[in-house]
Amino acid sequence: MSTPPHRWIAVAAFALFLAFPPTFAIYCDEDDCYDLLGVSQSANSSEIKKAYYKLSLKYHPDKNPDPESRKLFVKVANAYEILKDETTREQYDYAIAHPEEVFYNTARYYRAYYGHKTDTRAVLVGLLIVISAFQYLNQWTRYTQAISMVKKTPAYKNKLKALELERKGGVGNKKKGQKQSDKNIEEGLDKELELQIKGAEKPSFWGLLAVQFLLLPYTLSKLLLWKGAWFWRYQVKKAPYSWDDACYLTQRSLRVAPDAWGNIDESTKEDLVQRHLWEKPNMDNYVADMRKEWKRRR
Template identity: 35%
Template structure:
């Protein structure tokens, strides 16, 4: 016999009462405890509670059951003052046969901690913003470290540091250890690289303005800017037929490429010049140029020895084949 059958059997023997011991006000009706009707407003509930609390307060009421009555009144008020808990209680009164659901709705509010959604949203946005900023700095530091490992860039940085008199020329007279001297030299070179390196795209130096918190704060301003920009675009280029400027041409090329501003900034200047020379801001010209670039890339791959070896391997053995050849 299942649990539901047991509950139905008990209800048949004892009678299905809408008031359940251990839930809400127990065998008492919360509305009757506060001497109010079910359609009472929040103001009437608070007024009735204050009146009864003054009467049955343990410091004033000297009856034997004063403390018990005061606890019952306080409990009933806690249940009925909040809209959600009041709805759950009314649901139990109207649906006494749904025993499982009534227990669930009651203990759901008892067990689940009450957390203000505003606090949850605020903490979430803050955590995401901190993670964003940390990841961006990690990427930037990784890019700087990679640049410093390239010999030609490191030598260039050393030349610039020496010309500025930042590196010590008398290392033999320096009383510090070699590790300390090398550490100081690396810090100087890193600073030179950071000041002169042109890092674009996702590895560029992070800015606080780009984190989620700041972006949400200035989002209305971005919306306003976009509306003004769009109206201006329609008026100048669609209605008055004014020629595109360099910034407008860059925007159209970036839109044809379907890349973000950061990705577009990372494109080499030589490649951008090709786009401008071929007037790639015009869609038809861009399509032709794109096909030419694809064909050129295919020709480069066809003449590449490593790619030829790869194609030969795929043709003879296949990517998914297993052999016992050494």
């Protein structure tokens, strides 16, 4: 005959109660906070305060030389810290009334006693520093790996040889002490090429999350100022778009990255800007033309 489910639940609850001490014990150890102060659970804040001052004078180490008085004084002071605050007192009363809710009461206790002691600003600063450190390390690792791969390509090696011949005046002979010179040439080539690989750029101090967070007020104010100037110039005064602003609108309409836009030749840029692609009808016509062109080439 199987055991009813409710009996298993009762057994589990009883086992849990035996395995863990009552959670109200984490407040004043094995003592009752109210008993330590000599007040009832219904005592008001004034009575609790009065009882504490009376006991603190009795057990304070400066007043009572008995070694046990110091231990009692610490217990009394701890009980007062718990009961003088409405929040912690409410939590303690709840733990007394519901000793079976072990994990819930324990979590409330540690959140109350340790959560508020940590300065949120310090936590935020520490978190930003840690994230920025990992961000920099990750970007530097990706950058060095990408550079290492580029140096293995034939294009890089050919460029290195060309630069070496250029610096040596077209003479390609090798001498005994030439290794250091070759190393210097390669280091110089790294600087001249200014290798920037998309997705693995060299890490920058200004790109770190912590720095961007510190500069956030400046960035927002600058953005608002730019938005205000844009609104005044083109919405209120109805002025024609400048070349740079028209390029920006075109680039945004085409969803082209800034570096990709910079690689487009000037004649193509001028043709795209003159189409006024930031206006929806013009953009729709341009997309239709591109589709026709693509089908024609197929």
